[in-house]
Amino acid sequence: MAKIPAAINTPPKSLRHNHKRHLKERIIELLLFLAAFLSVFITFAIIYLLISESLVFFKHVPLWDFLTDTQWTPLFDDAHYGILPLLSGTVISSLVALAIALPFGTIIAIYLSEFAPFLVREIAKPFLELLGGVPTVVYGYFALLFVTPLLQTILPDLPGFNLLSAGLVMGIMIIPYVSSMTEDAMRSVPMHLREGSYAMGATRFQTAITVVMPASLSGIAAAYILGISRAVGETMVVAIAAGMQPNLVWNPTEPAATITTYIVQVSLGDLPHGSIGYQTIFAAGLTLLLLTLVFNILGHLLRKRFREVY
Amino acid sequence: MMDNTDSVDEIRAIITRHKRWDLLALIAGIIALMIAVLTFIALFGSMVIDGMPRITLEFFTSFPSRKPEIAGILSAWVGTTLVMLVTAAAAVPLGVAAGVYLEEYAPKNLITEIIEINVTNLAGVPSIIYGLLALGLFVYQMGLGQSILAAGLTLALLILPIVIVATREAIRSIPVAIREGAYALGATKWQTVADHVIPYSAAGILTGIIIGLARAIGETAPIITIGALTFIAFLPPSPVQEQFPFLSFDWLMDPFTVMPIQMFNWISRPQEAFQHNAAAAGLVLIIMTVIMNGLAIYLRYHLRKKIKW
Numbered sequence A: 001m002a003k004i005p006a007a008i009n010t011p012p013k014s015l016r017h018n019h020k021r022h023l024k025e026r027i028i029e030l031l032l033f034l035a036a037f038l039s040v041f042i043t044f045a046i047i048y049l050l051i052s053e054s055l056v057f058f059k060h061v062p063l064w065d066f067l068t069d070t071q072w073t074p075l076f077d078d079a080h081y082g083i084l085p086l087l088s089g090t091v092i093s094s095l096v097a098l099a100i101a102l103p104f105g106t107i108i109a110i111y112l113s114e115f116a117p118f119l120v121r122e123i124a125k126p127f128l129e130l131l132g133g134v135p136t137v138v139y140g141y142f143a144l145l146f147v148t149p150l151l152q153t154i155l156p157d158l159p160g161f162n163l164l165s166a167g168l169v170m171g172i173m174i175i176p177y178v179s180s181m182t183e184d185a186m187r188s189v190p191m192h193l194r195e196g197s198y199a200m201g202a203t204r205f206q207t208a209i210t211v212v213m214p215a216s217l218s219g220i221a222a223a224y225i226l227g228i229s230r231a232v233g234e235t236m237v238v239a240i241a242a243g244m245q246p247n248l249v250w251n252p253t254e255p256a257a258t259i260t261t262y263i264v265q266v267s268l269g270d271l272p273h274g275s276i277g278y279q280t281i282f283a284a285g286l287t288l289l290l291l292t293l294v295f296n297i298l299g300h301l302l303r304k305r306f307r308e309v310y
Numbered sequence B: 001m002m003d004n005t006d007s008v009d010e011i012r013a014i015i016t017r018h019k020r021w022d023l024l025a026l027i028a029g030i031i032a033l034m035i036a037v038l039t040f041i042a043l044f045g046s047m048v049i050d051g052m053p054r055i056t057l058e059f060f061t062s063f064p065s066r067k068p069e070i071a072g073i074l075s076a077w078v079g080t081t082l083v084m085l086v087t088a089a090a091a092v093p094l095g096v097a098a099g100v101y102l103e104e105y106a107p108k109n110l111i112t113e114i115i116e117i118n119v120t121n122l123a124g125v126p127s128i129i130y131g132l133l134a135l136g137l138f139v140y141q142m143g144l145g146q147s148i149l150a151a152g153l154t155l156a157l158l159i160l161p162i163v164i165v166a167t168r169e170a171i172r173s174i175p176v177a178i179r180e181g182a183y184a185l186g187a188t189k190w191q192t193v194a195d196h197v198i199p200y201s202a203a204g205i206l207t208g209i210i211i212g213l214a215r216a217i218g219e220t221a222p223i224i225t226i227g228a229l230t231f232i233a234f235l236p237p238s239p240v241q242e243q244f245p246f247l248s249f250d251w252l253m254d255p256f257t258v259m260p261i262q263m264f265n266w267i268s269r270p271q272e273a274f275q276h277n278a279a280a281a282g283l284v285l286i287i288m289t290v291i292m293n294g295l296a297i298y299l300r301y302h303l304r305k306k307i308k309w
Helices: A020-061 A063-068 A084-115 A116-132 A136-154 A163-188 A191-199 A204-215 A215-231 A237-242 A259-268 A276-307 B004-053 B059-063 B074-105 B110-123 B127-141 B149-174 B176-184 B191-201 B202-220 B221-223 B259-267 B272-306
Strands: none
Touching: A020 A191, A020 B074, A020 B110, A020 B127, A020 B149, A020 B191, A084 A116, A084 A163, A084 A204, A084 A215, A084 A276, A084 B004, A116 A163, A116 A215, A116 B004, A116 B202, A116 B272, A136 A163, A136 A237, A136 A259, A136 B004, A136 B202, A136 B259, A136 B272, A163 A204, A163 A215, A163 A237, A163 B059, A163 B221, A191 A204, A191 A276, A204 A215, A204 B004, A237 A259, A237 B259, A259 B004, A259 B127, A259 B221, A276 B074, A276 B110, A276 B127, B004 B074, B004 B272, B074 B110, B074 B149, B074 B191, B074 B202, B074 B259, B110 B149, B127 B149, B127 B221, B149 B202, B149 B221, B176 B202, B202 B259, B221 B259, B259 B272
């Protein structure tokens, strides 16, 4: 029997349990953890800043006025601080956008997931991604200088700034988000459910509507909620194409301001730190964050349920 | 017998009807897809028609001006480049580190779950809220002012979730056997991660970084919120110096403008000539983001196919 070399019985120093090496590992793990924890810190920083500035704001302006006053003129001498005009602008532009994005996004998703040949899907998906990657300021230009003049040929009374064309373009912008998430949800429905449906003599359309869509319902709902959240938070398209006057309107053919538009408008001027104008954008931001937070939590719950279905 | 043919005919009628619905659904799908395609063509076409004549060499080498015909995007594209440098320098290490931690190190506990929910939530926060965060935190509390550094950090926070998610997905696709092989040879956890996991998932991580940066290039709202100027007729000091130590970081604290803000500024002016400038700037912006997104798509489809575990 060959003699075992001594080196194997006593491993070289570099391989023995080494406190220096162990310490280095611990330090690296700690650094990685801190990087991951940064996201929690960011969230708290956002919430802390918005709430602390808003609290100062609400010392000047009663919450009741903020919620019920029908005028938003914080920078005028006769200042009114009612969030309703900004909310109505946000809601109307989002509704127009969703009226485009949800049906078209869903139809595209059904087509890509159930009907399209492999090649079409492989080309269409990246193309839709490109569409989602176009900067929003470019969509704003498109809404103001292409869609609005086009709509004015149909509706001659349409003003140059209006919620309608901003909403329409915003809707087209959101289609890729909705269609790609909806398609993912529909594709994760197991094949045997479809095969069972085909075996019963159902057509593709019947299978899509009565089997695949109900089975992926929570995923589809999560995609819709993401779309809603996008529409509510979208800034540049409305800032460019919808005008910046806070009007309490329910008619999409009129100009109006959204919460995001107001923040942009005020930031464009020279805003002294600590002034009431400075605080209003944080109060408006807090309202926006609360709105999107509700949708995000809903979407998260739905996605979680949707993961556990199969 | 008569009854039988009747019911066969009935069934045939039902089948035809259902097939018609099938066809209708197919046509609806194609039309919906075509509308998306046509919109993109119209958008791109209108930019080309309005902006193409303005795209000359002078357009890239001139400062903005009150005269639309001599105005250019020099300060805008230099500003965008410098801001992107800061964004990448901050977002890439932080995002990759966070992704590696969550995928390789994180124990299954409450803190990890909170972090995971947080990352998802942050991805859904409107970009303008990041602008407000940056205004309060970077501009005033940390005293960075309306500088390139503040803007770069803002966009880095904005794209952090994208980088984290892409890193996690790329790492998840690496088989456990690779890690086991490294451990079997006596590698420590960090050696395994740094020498094997990260290099093998580099293509996927890079895809996420490119998509994130393409998004950051087009972001306007958060940069407006921190108070970027819309009219800049000078360049920040050069980062490369002739004298020792050759690198200078004075540019980090300089005021700046970026491409989308320059474009927004031109759109907001009433003169039509400025809107042609806006179209030209938009065209440059679209081409930049399309190239970056295209590169990311190419990486995802072709680089990953070559790897066979």
